[in-house]
Amino acid sequence: MYPGEPRAASVNIARMPGPSTSRYPMSSSEKPPATxxxxxxxxxxxxxxxxxxxxxxxxxxxxxxxxxxxxxxxxxxxxxxxxxxxxxxxxxxxxxxxxxxxxxxxxxxxxxxxAPGRAYNLRLRDVIESGSSSLQPEQIADEFIKGSIAGMQQLRQTLDSQALAQAVDLLADTQAIWIAGSRRAFPIAVYLDYALQHTDKRIGLFSALGSMHLGQIRSVREGDVMIVISFMPYAEETVQVAQQAVQRGARLIAITDSRMSPLAREAEVTLMVQDSATFGFRALTATMGLAQSLFVALAYRLELSYLPTADGAHGTQAG
Incomplete structure (x- = not known):
């Protein structure tokens, strides 16, 4: 574990009995996990x-x-x-x-x-077979909105403020910031790339387009900071980029869903977030909220100018 990686609060569980004991301790639920x-x-x-x-x-x-x-x-x-x-x-x-x-x-x-291409069809079929075939569009929207709200509430309760402050410190102290995220995490990576362009830092996005990330990694220098975003099942290309960046002396900020994820094991700072799932579809609401919080906290630290331009727009404001 690298210095600065947040430590989750310890969970008190019963001491495990020896092999001769017939009853093994279970987790907080008597039922095994369903997924x-x-x-x-x-x-x-x-x-x-x-x-x-x-x-x-x-x-x-x-x-x-x-x-x-x-x-x-x-x-x-x-x-x-x-x-x-x-x-x-x-x-x-x-x-x-x-x-x-x-x-x-x-x-x-x-x-x-x-066969990941069939996953969405299978999930929708599960919804229909569960007796929810009469759901109206507004009901589906309501379920997703409620799930997103729950995810944001959980983030508010569990966000590691010390880790967030450490991440802002790393970003403020470097001259070059790299961002890596693909598949479901790609929209978050693109947003951070867009937002961070409003700073005076050098910004680079690893998109994995055409496997060009393998060449891009040569531009990473010691002292650079890389933000990596990935969730279970972790994108192999993102994990690979993170590992190579650390080998080249970059400092890693991981946005991920588990302390045991391959990104967390490489990172100096880990920001944990777990989005809700509705009808088997994972949201990005909480993750986007965390990404926006990270950028705005950095912008505040750097005291970015928000003076309006001649046309009334805010020239340095990231939307």
Whole structure:
């Protein structure tokens, strides 16, 4: 862990019994997580309270979740350097009956990973099959708005103010800022690129267009700052750029959804945000709010001029 990375509050959980105990402690819910995303959220929330061995398993599950539906318990145990019984304890801690039930959760997501183009159709079909086929457009909009409000409220409650201040410090003290984000995170990266152009910093956007990011990385210098944005499942190209930037001496600010994400492990500062999901579709409201907050806080620090131009517009104001 790099200095400056925020530490989540520890979660108090019951001490795990020895192997001879028939009852294993579960997480706060008696029911196992219903989705991989929910499971990873629980894992993140309880990570600090896990034993060292279970932390090793947790990190492996986070990093290799796309393989967990296919590898056996022995392979998982060997990869983590633990006994299979530790894997069983890990599964039961989170409410599963054992490894097989936990693995089944990950297997159910493999089809969507293999054919991501069908994911939206499948999610909409789930809504219809759940009895929601009579939903009117305004009802759908209302659900999304409520979900976005909930995401913003959660961000307000959980935002690490110290990490945000550290991120602003890094951005204020550098002459060059790079931004990397693709897929679902791409709109956030583009907004930050646009907004930061209103400062006197040198700004560069890694768009991954035509795989040109592999050449762009050569322009990153020691002392530069890179903002990387990605969420589960983490974009490989973004992770690759982040790792190479750190190797070249850049300082990393990660906007991500897990302390165990590959970006958080590379970052000097991590800003955590988890957007809501409505009908299986993830919002970007909270993430955009965080990105705007980061820029405006930096602009305030730099004391940007907002004097109106001759036509009445605000020449340096980012919309």
């Amino acid at each position: 991989v995303e929910q499971f990873l959220q629980h894992l993140t929330q309880e990570y600090d309270g896990l034993s060292n061995r279970l932390k090793v398993i947790a990190r492996h599950v986070e990093t290799h979740r796309d393989q967990l539906g296919l590898e056996g318990i022995q392979s998982l145990a060997e990869a983590c350097g633990v006994q299979p019984s530790a894997v069983v304890r890990f599964a039961k801690h989170f409410g599963f009956s054992g490894f097989s039930e936990m693995q089944r959760l990950f297997r159910e997501g493999i089809a969507q990973q293999i």
